[in-house]
Amino acid sequence: MSDSSQPVFSCKDVHVWIADKEVVKGVDLEISAGEIHAIMGPNGSGKSTLANALMGHPAYTLEGTVKLAGEDVTSLSPDEKARKGMFLAFQYPVAVPGVTVASFLRAAVSAVRGTETPVREFRKELLSRMEDLAMDPAFAGRYLNDGFSGGEKKRLEILQLLMLKPRFALLDETDSGLDIDALKVVAEGINAAASQDVGMVLVTHYQRLLNYVRPHVVHVFMDGRIVRTGGPELALELEERGYDWLEPAAAGGV
Amino acid sequence: MASTPKVADIGTDYGQRYGFHDPEEYFMRTPKGLSHEVVEAISRLKKEPEWMREFRHKALDIFLAKPMPTWGDTQMLSEIDFDDITYYVRATEKQETSWEDVPENVKRTFDRLGIPEAERKFLAGVSAQYESEVVYHSVKEELTKQGVIFLDMDSGLREHEELVRKHFATVIPIADNKFAALNSAVWSGGSFIYVPKNTEVAIPLQAYFRINAERMGQFERTLIIADEGAKVHYIEGCTAPVYSTNSLHSAVVELIAMKGARIRYTTIQNWSNNIYNLVTKRAVAWEDAVVEWVDGNLGSKLTMKYPAVILKGERAHGEVLSIAFAGPGQHQDAGAKMTHLAPNTTSKITSKSISKGTGRATYRGLVKVRKGASGCKTSVQCDALLIGEAARTDTYPTMEIAEDQVRVEHEARVSKLGDEQLFYLRSRGLKDDQARLMIVNGFIEPFVKELPMEYAVELNRLIELEMEGSVG
Ligand SMILES: Nc1ncnc2c1ncn2[C@@H]1O[C@H](COP(=O)(O)OP(=O)(O)O)[C@@H](O)[C@H]1O
Ligand SMILES: [Mg+2]
Numbered sequence: 001m002s003d004s005s006q007p008v009f010s011c012k013d014v015h016v017w018i019a020d021k022e023v024v025k026g027v028d029l030e031i032s033a034g035e036i037h038a039i040m041g042p043n044g045s046g047k048s049t050l051a052n053a054l055m056g057h058p059a060y061t062l063e064g065t066v067k068l069a070g071e072d073v074t075s076l077s078p079d080e081k082a083r084k085g086m087f088l089a090f091q092y093p094v095a096v097p098g099v100t101v102a103s104f105l106r107a108a109v110s111a112v113r114g115t116e117t118p119v120r121e122f123r124k125e126l127l128s129r130m131e132d133l134a135m136d137p138a139f140a141g142r143y144l145n146d147g148f149s150g151g152e153k154k155r156l157e158i159l160q161l162l163m164l165k166p167r168f169a170l171l172d173e174t175d176s177g178l179d180i181d182a183l184k185v186v187a188e189g190i191n192a193a194a195s196q197d198v199g200m201v202l203v204t205h206y207q208r209l210l211n212y213v214r215p216h217v218v219h220v221f222m223d224g225r226i227v228r229t230g231g232p233e234l235a236l237e238l239e240e241r242g243y244d245w246l247e248p249a250a251a252g253g254v
Numbered sequence: 255m256a257s258t259p260k261v262a263d264i265g266t267d268y269g270q271r272y273g274f275h276d277p278e279e280y281f282m283r284t285p286k287g288l289s290h291e292v293v294e295a296i297s298r299l300k301k302e303p304e305w306m307r308e309f310r311h312k313a314l315d316i317f318l319a320k321p322m323p324t325w326g327d328t329q330m331l332s333e334i335d336f337d338d339i340t341y342y343v344r345a346t347e348k349q350e351t352s353w354e355d356v357p358e359n360v361k362r363t364f365d366r367l368g369i370p371e372a373e374r375k376f377l378a379g380v381s382a383q384y385e386s387e388v389v390y391h392s393v394k395e396e397l398t399k400q401g402v403i404f405l406d407m408d409s410g411l412r413e414h415e416e417l418v419r420k421h422f423a424t425v426i427p428i429a430d431n432k433f434a435a436l437n438s439a440v441w442s443g444g445s446f447i448y449v450p451k452n453t454e455v456a457i458p459l460q461a462y463f464r465i466n467a468e469r470m471g472q473f474e475r476t477l478i479i480a481d482e483g484a485k486v487h488y489i490e491g492c493t494a495p496v497y498s499t500n501s502l503h504s505a506v507v508e509l510i511a512m513k514g515a516r517i518r519y520t521t522i523q524n525w526s527n528n529i530y531n532l533v534t535k536r537a538v539a540w541e542d543a544v545v546e547w548v549d550g551n552l553g554s555k556l557t558m559k560y561p562a563v564i565l566k567g568e569r570a571h572g573e574v575l576s577i578a579f580a581g582p583g584q585h586q587d588a589g590a591k592m593t594h595l596a597p598n599t600t601s602k603i604t605s606k607s608i609s610k611g612t613g614r615a616t617y618r619g620l621v622k623v624r625k626g627a628s629g630c631k632t633s634v635q636c637d638a639l640l641i642g643e644a645a646r647t648d649t650y651p652t653m654e655i656a657e658d659q660v661r662v663e664h665e666a667r668v669s670k671l672g673d674e675q676l677f678y679l680r681s682r683g684l685k686d687d688q689a690r691l692m693i694v695n696g697f698i699e700p701f702v703k704e705l706p707m708e709y710a711v712e713l714n715r716l717i718e719l720e721m722e723g724s725v726g
Contacts, residue, residue: 055681059673082683094678098696104682107692111683143696160682 006070008033008199009086009168014064016046016053016224023049025224027064031168031199036190038202038210038235041221042243047203048091050221051170055088056081069167083112085167089157089174091203095145101156102126102140105163112164129162132192133185150177158189161198168199175202175209187212207239220246268496268553268719272367273526275495276359278467280385282344286469287337290314293439296342300408300442303415313428313438320432323558326618327585330556334530339471339502341440343385349406351392360384367493369462376708379404381461383474386442397455403448404459407475410446417448421477425508425536425564433532433558437473437506444474444505449484449515458487458520458706463503465494465529471502478508480515480543487518489709493553496526500555503529509537511545513567518546522709524716525553527584533559541567541596548704549576551586552716560618562591565599565630572601577701579720580613580645589618589650594660598629605636606698609645610720617649621662628659636666639697641690691721 009031016024023046031037041047053060056078066074068084110116133155145153154174161169190213218234219226227246284292293314297307322331350356353370364382373380379393388406411418428438445461465472480486511517525531531554537545547561563572578586592601607615617636638647649666671693679689702710
């Protein structure tokens with residue numbers, strides 16, 4: 001495992017541009033193994049842009065430094081980052097028709113682990129993780145996100161999290177569009193990952209998920225910046241008072 | 255479940271695997287160019303009956319009189335030099351039924367292409383054509399006992415003249431199009447198959463077509479007759495060496511499915527990029543018959559091919575499932591035709607194309623429903639996938655529906671191998687080329703799963719080669 005004195009993930013002074021528009025305007029984060037941070041903020045404030053850019057989306061320009069377990073990964077490609085133990089659960093997972101969940105996951109697991117897992121062993125592991133997430137085994141034979149409901153997509157993201165066992169995961173609104181049962185299943189998956197020392201950032205704009213997952217740190221994100229950082233009580237305060245009392249302009253240093 | 259090919263395996267290419275050629279030491283060849291003398295020489299050499307000799311000469315006149323098509327890739331078509339092609343080349347003295355007897359260099363070619371091995375493993379009969387003639391032919395004894403005829407077309411004509419004469423050119427008449435006329439004039443080789451009533455050929459029959467010589471024309475002619483209630487699956491594969499000069503492949507394939515019969519015709523064409531592939535394929539389906547064309551088009555310089563089914567008997571069903579892969583500099587002009595002549599007939603066209611680099615894929619389809627053919631159903635689906643900014647696709651779906659009581663579905667989709675799909679897969683650790691390959695393999699999955707397993711594996715491998723170095 002990683003050196004415990006070292007955060008599994010950190011980023012410093014991260015700015016992100018989409019074309020010539022600056023969407024993320026200086027973000028610092030430090031997450032230790034097994035730690036859960038929540039990033040909460042209104043729609044359109046740049047949370048997904050930050051998450052995608054950190055993972056290395058080629059359409060975004062990122063400035064600043066991104067480190068994974070102390071190693072500078074700023075300029076690595078998404079697949080290199082993934083192989084070094086970084087994971088992004090997508091707000092809008094993408095469909096790849098004709099590719100089954102099982103064959104995709106087997107390829108991904110092999111890529112990330114750097115070795116081919118024998119088919120039987122892989123199958124056993126997959127079915128057992130699917131059972132944890134109350135997923136029908138037939139799911140493994142369906143085409144990746146093709147015609148999936150919102151809830152199915154989000155469950156599949158968590159399944160990937162559990163199969164790929166990253167060091168650090170960004171979960172972008174994995175809680176949205178879920179009914180209460182699905183929300184509980186997703187929360188269990190997140191807690192299971194945390195108990196295995198995965199450091200995580202949960203991007204959300206609801207307090208709902210936080211009833212089931214207890215974050216160590218909560219950041220409020222507005223207009224491309226973290227405007228306040230606190231403990232779990234901050235999430236409750238946001239629930240009560242909304243975002244209006246927090247002035248993006250007053251952000252500066254937190 | 256298709257497994258993901260390993261990127262590390264990529265490295266071989268068409269040139270090494272299929273693009274090699276043997277020395278052109280031939281038993282017999284006609285002089286270059288096309289004339290009545292050449293047609294006469296071919297017919298004499300084959301010791302054909304008079305009616306076939308006349309058929310050929312008549313066909314040549316029609317070919318010469320017919321203008322080139324004014325549609326399709328007229329630019330590429332205009333570059334064909336008919337005088338610079340050899341129309342008949344015979345490599346070996348006679349056809350063999352044992353690979354041991356096939357001349358060493360020719361046998362080596364088919365060994366490299368894996369044909370004898372495929373035959374041992376999973377085929378009921380094999381025909382191997384090299385240039386103009388079938389050099390090897392073999393059928394499992396059980397089939398012969400069942401009364402199934404599987405011969406090369408020339409032997410078919412010799413041994414079953416009446417049956418051939420009755421059906422030959424009835425589905426595709428000489429004057430159907432310029433290239434059908436050309437084939438009719440100089441045809442050689444191909445397969446003749448007859449499956450008797452209520453007889454099922456449980457494992458596939460295969461023919462493999464190999465062009466070896468430079469500036470060569472291959473004009474095989476295939477006729478398959480499935481009698482009432484019979485069932486057969488025929489597979490054809492094709493390759494050629496890589497040359498800088500062009501060769502021409504112009505086949506005519508006629509299928510006749512009698513009442514209640516089923517014919518599936520699968521093609522995995524993998525021509526080198528110097529081949530003009532201008533093929534006419536058409537079937538007639540009588541009452542309750544089913545005809546399926548499963549058509550995979552890789553390679554060639556220009557392919558023009560529109561497998562057709564004429565639905566003549568009530569409740570007949572026709573299907574075309576095709577994929578085309580147009581790599582840089584290639585044009586795949588492919589499609590399908592369905593003609594509903596009888597009531598309650600059904601048809602389904604699924605066309606998938608991939609264009610990469612400067613590759614160009616065209617879907618050209620025609621669905622016709624005759625007045626009075628009520629209760630027909632037809633569905634057409636075209637999906638095109640573009641890789642890279644220069645890739646091009648066009649769709650020309652034509653419907654001529656003269657009857658009101660008809661259900662028509664049509665759907666066309668163009669997608670780009672998208673940045674979002676790539677980012678998603680790459681964020682799971684898949685390298686760029688592996689991610690692209692996975693997307694493409696997913697795209698053609700509905701086609702691949704219709705193939706016998708061995709061919710599915712082969713096709714996935716071919717696509718992998720085509721995708722090599724596809725970044726950008
Ligand atoms: N691909 C894109 N092209 C142009 N603008 C974008 C793109 N993605 C996001 N944006 C813009 O960036 C801003 C932040 O969006 P986003 O990161 O999705 O916010 P959030 O996830 O916080 O809701 C919005 O104004 C949005 O319109
Ligand atoms: Mg978002």
